[in-house]
Structure formats: structure tokens, C-alpha cells
């Protein structure tokens with residue numbers, strides 16, 4: 001099993017990092033020969049869409065004949081996704097949605113003619129589906145009866161990942177991190193882990 005492990009928090013001691021690490025640990029426990037590829041967007045952000053990249057994506061003609069080197073990073077990041085059997089993401093909620101370093105990665109992954117095709121009915125994904133586990137840490141509450149803010153993160157991420165073909169998504173929240181002490185944080189992480197349906201993952205190594 002090849003695991004692509006992505007983290008987005010800029011903090012080393014982070015709720016979403018601990019959750020994504022715990023998910024990866026469970027997966028490795030299920031498949032001891034698993035390999036882990038790291039993409040740490042918190043520690044090592046990918047650049048926001050550059051002029052060359054934006055030019056390449058600006059029309060079918062420029063996509064067919066892009067500025068030299070403009071698609072290299074996009075291609076490398078897409079190949080990391082394609083090489084994975086399972087994708088594990090740890091992300092904070094920032095201003096009701098994904099943090100900008102995660103958005104910069106998304107902007108390199110969604111590429112017409114490569115990861116999706118445009119049709120009159122909308123985008124059609126060109127990537128093979130595989131399970132994606134998304135651990136989300138939020139300072140306040142965005143899901144459930146006690147939600148006190150809108151949630152643009154899960155609907156947004158569902159829309160973009162589904163549009164390239166990644167449809168087997170599970171969202172695991174750790175909420176109200178601003179108010180959790182050490183033990184409560186551990187309990188919140190265990191609760192999120194208990195929500196996971198690992199049956200979507202093949203266990204062959």
C-alpha cells in the first residue's frame with residue numbers, strides 16, 4: 001500500500017498533524033509493508049499559481065503549448081496523487097475553509113486535460129478513485145448540533161476532489177481545539193479515529 005501523507009498546518013504541535021499521523025499509523029498497522037510519501041505543505045508550502053502557470057491554464061491553446069517548465073510542479077504533485085493507494089490529509093480550518101497553502105496545492109492538482117476534462121455538464125474526473133481521509137482541526141465548531149459557524153471546507157473539498165475523480169472521501173473533525181486541554185485533545189482525536197471506515201482500504205502491502 002502506498003500512502004500519500006499531506007499536512008497543512010504550519011504548526012509542529014498541531015491537532016490536524018497528530019490526527020493525520022494517527023490515521024497513517026493505523027493504515028501501516030493494517031498493511032505493514034506500506035510506503036509513506038510525505039507532502040508537508042505546512043513546513044514546505046508549494047508556491048501559489050505563478051504567472052507562467054496561470055498563463056498555461058488560461059486557454060486550451062496555451063495548455064497545449066504551455067510556457068516551458070510551467071507545468072512541472074503541477075505534474076510532480078499529480079503524480080504523487082496517482083502513485084498513492086490511499087491519501088491522508090491533515091488540515092486546519094482557516095476562515096471557514098481550507099488554508100491557503102492547501103489551496104495552492106489544489107490549484108496545482110486540478111488541471112484541465114490532465115486530472116479532469118471539461119464537458120457541458122461540468123468537470124469529469126480523470127484520476128482513478130482511491131480513499132481520501134481528511135483530518136480537520138478547527139478552533140470552534142463547524143459540524144453537528146453545536147455548530148456556530150458555516151462550513152465551506154467540507155463542501156468545497158468534496159467538490160474539488162470529486163471533480164478530478166476522488167470520490168471516496170471521509171472527513172474526521174477535531175473541533176473546538178481552542179478549548180481542549182491535553183486529555184480532551186486525546187479524546188477528541190480518538191473520537192475522530194473511531195469514525196473512520198477502514199473497510200474502503202485494501203490491505204495488500
Ligand SMILES: Cc1cc2nc3c(=O)[nH]c(=O)nc-3n(C[C@H](O)[C@H](O)[C@H](O)COP(=O)(O)O)c2cc1C
Nearest residue numbers: 009014015016092093094095096137138139140177
Ligand atoms: C488564520 C486562521 C484562521 C482561522 N479560522 C478559523 C475558522 O474560521 N474557524 C475555526 O473554527 N477556527 C479557525 N482557526 C483556528 C484553527 O482552525 C485551530 O487553531 C486549529 O486547531 C488549527 O489546526 P492545527 O491545530 O492543526 O494547527 C483559524 C486559525 C488561523 C491561524
